[in-house]
Amino acid sequence: MGRDGPAIEAEGLRKRYGDLVALDGVDLAVPAGTVCAVLGVNGAGKSTLVRILTTLLRADAGTARVAGFDVRRQADRARAHLGLVGQHAAVDEILGGRQNLVLFGRLHHLSPARAAARADELLDRFDLSAAADRPVATWSGGMRRRLDLAAALIVDPPVLFLDEPTTGLDPRARSDVWDAVRALVDAGATVLLTTQYLEEADRLADTVRVLDHGRVTAAGTPEELKSTLGGDRIDVVLHHPDDLAAAETAVTAATGVAPTVDRAALRLSVPVTDRVAALAAVLRAVDAAGLRAGDVAVRRPTLDEVFLHLTDVRTEVPA
């Protein structure tokens, strides 16, 4: 590491493409050895942020350091300390997996013997040895992603950037990538990942930044973000769609707050402060209205709700 301090730092990053403001003053500090998830919808500026931090793109204003090295003035040193997994599996499809890793190892200026040994280690670690010599074009999406990840780890970079690492993967492949990320962090790496999946941020991240229209609109641990929505929620799930209107009235009367209604799931959801009293009141009201509930539950808000809340405030037309 270049010096003590956060592994990833950014101050006032701005970037515009013509009239489109991609980043509108982003500050960031990710302590070494932690995972930071940057959460946002398509077009929020996530990839632009990653491209600037990985030296691929020059910011219009602001500064950024990776492992203590300025991404603009010390780009080569920063590059030697970072690994990038971009949105595409950026590997050579004609070559085999081993050839790919040796190629990228050589471009990191490892000796031929060292590059070959490192390729074998990584193939083994990501469970790709069996397919190592088949052309990557014949591999599954999950295998390519793992190869992509392996390629980013050739020199054991202390800082790793993952741009939507699990987009388009099936649940099994996604969980493989999550395991790999956890193992890296356990080994001391710092990870910044972008994602559209709240669950991913919830599972992996120590801290979350919500990016919306190029600005960080919320920052904190997943738990902190959830508590910004004000405590717990009560869910009431019905059997019949006909009961929704009556249930809405009953729940509103019991809690004093109009619930959000998910018509497809036949679920009403309402934020509450005193969970026990509120639960009793809701149960009584539902019973008194003669409704049959399939399920009634008290729970913490999900990151989805936090995210929708945060982005709704700024977005007039919901997607």
Add this chain to the structure above:
Amino acid sequence: MTVLPREARWAVADTATLTGRTLAHWARRPGEVLVGLLFPVLLLLMFGYLFGGAMAVPGDADYREFLLPGMVAMTMLFGVETTYTAVAVDTARGVTDRFRSLPMSRAAVVTGRALADLLHSAAALAVVLGCGVLIGWQPHRGPLRALAAVALLLLLRFAMIWLGVYLALLLRRPETVAALQILVWPLGFASNAFVAPSTMPGWLAAVAAWNPLSATVAAARDLFGNPGWGADSWPAEHAVALAVAWPLLLVAVFLPLSVLRWQRLGR
């Protein structure tokens, strides 16, 4: 003797690594390479035996003697598609970005490409010339002039590398190569490669006479000692000089433009 600075050593090593990557592609897909090498041979045989009888060549010269330099020069011109596709695929798939995120030499990304493409074209050249010999073509003015002709052909290919890199970084879409083909073919035929420019309508004759391809073709015919159309215009009279000047001019234009485009990937 001082050792090269680190950047220069890396540039050389990275160029070798990336050239090796393309060689590994050929080893993986020999069929593709073979088709690429045999396509000009197919054209040569098609033109030589199908159209050859109908083509009038000045004097009593053999059409196939006349045809071969035109055909190899066309092959060099078509090389722009090879370069374009390779660079566009890497850029579209994110491989170029991966290179840019590595602590490797920036220049090597293109010099590695250039070296591999020149090797490929040199092989294509050898195959076509070899087949030419089989059907009765030969150089008549000695090995040095023949080598000079080969050098001029490869110089044209070198210019096409920069045109290909520039267009690929500009358009970034591998499938656009189809549009490129549509542009390259007329450019290839609006030349002295197959017919005399003097038989074309006035404006097309001027295009054909000044076509960079025509300069290389006329110069190669001259240096190989093969029959040509004769020097009936200023560009035809100065074919060898133009065969050097045109590619250098193209490089002088498209090399800086390519560098600019490369830098704009980061803006």
